Amino acid sequence: MAWVKFVREDIEIEVEDGISVLEAEIQAGLRPDAPCGGLGKCGKCLVKINGEVVKACQIRIGEGETCVVETLDRAGNEKILTDGFNREVVFEPGLRMAQVELEKAKTGEKRSDWQRLLDTLAETDVEVEPGQMEVDLKLAGELYGMRRDSEEWYVIYSRRRILEMRKEAGRRCLAAFDIGTTTIAGYLLDGADGRTLAVESRMNPQAQYGADVIMRANYALEHGTEALSMCVRKAVNEMLGSLAEDAGIRREDVFQVCVVGNTCMHHLFLGISPASLVHAPYTPAVSERLVLNAGDYGLAVQKRAELIMLSDIAGYVGADTCGCLLAIRQDQQEEISLMIDIGTNGEMVLGNRERMVTCSTAAGPAFEGAKIECGMRGAAGAVDHVKYEDGKWNYTTVGNKPAVGLCGSGLIDLVAGLLDAGMLDENGVLRSGQEKQGVFILVPPERGGNERGVYLTQKDLGEVQLAKAAIAAGIQMLMERLGITEDDICSVYIAGAFGNYMDPVSAGKIGLLPATLVKKVKPVGNAAGEGAKIALVNEKEMLEMDELVRKIEFVELAASADFQDHFIDELGFETGE
């Protein structure tokens, strides 16, 4: 028999001798953290014994011994981020800082200055594997002189390289970007605590080469990728400047930049031709997560800063979806959930911790306001909500400005209202009785904010039908792949700006979502951008994504007869007649 005394918890237990301190902690109900299962590898189960920090799993308790253990309150030290995130995210960033002492080599020392630095760092941070670190010849050559200058240095480093050594702790920041086809969203985070310091969004300047992905890809095939690459890199670099200015930091304080975007945005940012994306069978040229030199991609930040490109998943399921997965982590949940990111394409993911499937539907940009005669993005004056009540049409606009057009949420509300009003037949044809044949006028010119007013045409309705049928059919396909029904789905996460404003009831009414899912809708905002932030503040989650991206099953719709059948079934409306 032996005894273990946990001083901080004031618990003393009797144990069999020979067991490890980790086992004793478990027996005492302390729930220690030991992801490696006590193999001595992860270094998470640190405790203090006789004033020394040791791995609990590696210390065995001798016969008759009373082992006095001071647990290191990991839970207490664990920083949980909530601000700016839809869920709790543990702050364990890939960018780290440690203070090291550059000791003079002892006589008989065989290791290089570089190796000694890495070994010293590994002593401070058990997760540093010296063999995995890129050798920085320039820094290695400077170490001798640096040690003569000062013994104490702050090292800022990532899993694969030392980014900076300096005498003052200083600032260290992280930047995340979601490069959308239309909009680029940028976030600046404090690398020391994960706080969001500044946020900015601006239009993607590639718009001058084409409004959508296909037009830009075609431009790139004809004229090369350079113009498209350069302009988006420049925009991101400018945003880094203004984010830094907003936050009162220097550009050189940014050590990691994480970028997500759809596959075409991803390829163009990297300067890779989108040829493989626009020709069947639509595969990415490259898709694995990349860690590059930010400076090589036009980003003027710290000179050794890393550019992290999250993984693309398939030809039209890009790194932005990888970001959404990170933001929601369906793969960690028991319950089956559906995630839909509605943009030009509707990427969706269905599943739970057992199995995940994904697809991309060419939904078209109707919900982004494109191809709709009075369509617009959710800017000032956009009709964002419409309701047909008691024979009257009520609507609201963004910013309460005079109505100038219809954004996505207004569009589906309007179509739902037309169905409520009995003004659409099951094929989506506007019943006669309108002021103008084939047009429903919501806001006449005299009451609108422009000369046109706001109306919906028969052709617009066709676009809405194509878009909603594509998404609805995609959902059917994913459910079939998993062999489940709507009832098995517990949550529906709608990502993107549209998702934030969309009325789920309207979405159900027009058949964008199965009616039974309407109550399960949870808007999650710009989940792609949030995922890019999470990749920076919790490295483990980022690495888990690499595995998930490999495992997730891709359901190809374009060439599927089943999808065509579902699509045609979904084109019409339930009119209740």
Place this chain on the structure above:
Amino acid sequence: MAWVKFVREDIEIEVEDGISVLEAEIQAGLRPDAPCGGLGKCGKCLVKINGEVVKACQIRIGEGETCVVETLDRAGNEKILTDGFNREVVFEPGLRMAQVELEKAKTGEKRSDWQRLLDTLAETDVEVEPGQMEVDLKLAGELYGMRRDSEEWYVIYSRRRILEMRKEAGRRCLAAFDIGTTTIAGYLLDGADGRTLAVESRMNPQAQYGADVIMRANYALEHGTEALSMCVRKAVNEMLGSLAEDAGIRREDVFQVCVVGNTCMHHLFLGISPASLVHAPYTPAVSERLVLNAGDYGLAVQKRAELIMLSDIAGYVGADTCGCLLAIRQDQQEEISLMIDIGTNGEMVLGNRERMVTCSTAAGPAFEGAKIECGMRGAAGAVDHVKYEDGKWNYTTVGNKPAVGLCGSGLIDLVAGLLDAGMLDENGVLRSGQEKQGVFILVPPERGGNERGVYLTQKDLGEVQLAKAAIAAGIQMLMERLGITEDDICSVYIAGAFGNYMDPVSAGKIGLLPATLVKKVKPVGNAAGEGAKIALVNEKEMLEMDELVRKIEFVELAASADFQDHFIDELGFETGE
């Protein structure tokens, strides 16, 4: 019961059913190669069954089955290189070529073009680990167009990157360099079969900044490393040009360059300050094996070619010693052996497969002809052998030219001869009776090839004593560290040009080597350069060196009182009086 028929060997055996084909091969006495022990990991036990190549360890033999197995004659295919090597070296180079088919992606394919290429390559070569390969964004972006051009491509690749894809097999070459303080030796090898295609050596142009390592290091500390780096890189690049011309290949056919040299040459080639090398405790700034881009170091070869810098071992035990270890592989032998590479420093390694120790003695450049009044390198007219027989002095010269000086082998022969002739006392003082006090004239001016003749001064004798005492004391220190005596040493490998010409009997007589080791001497020529070649033609051996370099024990001499004692003991001569 089941039966296995090995068609090529014409052997049929009865086996228990359920065993693997690998086990059946063992039972049949075929000695299959299965380094992973049948875990299905190494892919070395490939056999052909029903026309398909499969891993023998993964195929189980069904009950009552007769399994027909065609072994792939690995031993027969194994190419052993002997030409240009002191020992047999198996040709298994790190630079590989495979022919792959760029297949069109199937519908529903999720992998990127790049991943499909790596997976295809991994099917062809079981040692390729797609996850370990550097992503080449440029090449990844070209794959789509390449497949439209042709389906069949030759891929030239290493463990970490794809170097080239082309439609013709073409040439692929390897280059090895030993950058000595005085001489650079270069070798061009055929990457397809390991043949040596061309050899060249030239003077190290850094000589203009100082004759020895210390002078050059001091120059670098004062003026920066750039001039020293640039001139040696330029020389290596020029040598690449003339080696290519000699062999009738193009520079662009060179895909890997391996460089060894002492730590100072290593650092200067890389552009790293030697500051840490020249100040106590003399540690390298960086020492691990490096794989770099050849183009970044001024080498105009194939654009993605790799520059491999073998590991330095300790501050004054450089990558050249790592090369010697590779050439000799003392670490694979049961017998204990001693390797000495005699140059300005005498680096030595003692040990066997159990344990290896190394040290570096500041022997000085006497054996290279420096600091000796009539000293010279082993060029035409150098006295390379001297014998005192029947009261007469006989000598030979390099190229049978009139004598102009003494090279290292001639120098130790001469000192040994003086001892034979009873003309030296035990303190190394020339006994009187010479024509000129304190000088022994071997070749009078009238018979020499120059106006000076060839002679040895008392001061020269002092230099020889310092050099031989340093080496002899180093040997003592290594033996003490291992707890062995001279009798335990089975072989003494002498590396370097001096070692090739040195008469071991003279070396024993002057006390450079313990007398009992004289008969065990085996000259191994430029073992450092040979090791650089071996690193290129057998990757496994190169990787094994990384492990050995970590394990080898470094014995520091400079600050050791024991070394000082041995050194003083070894300064004198055994005169037999």
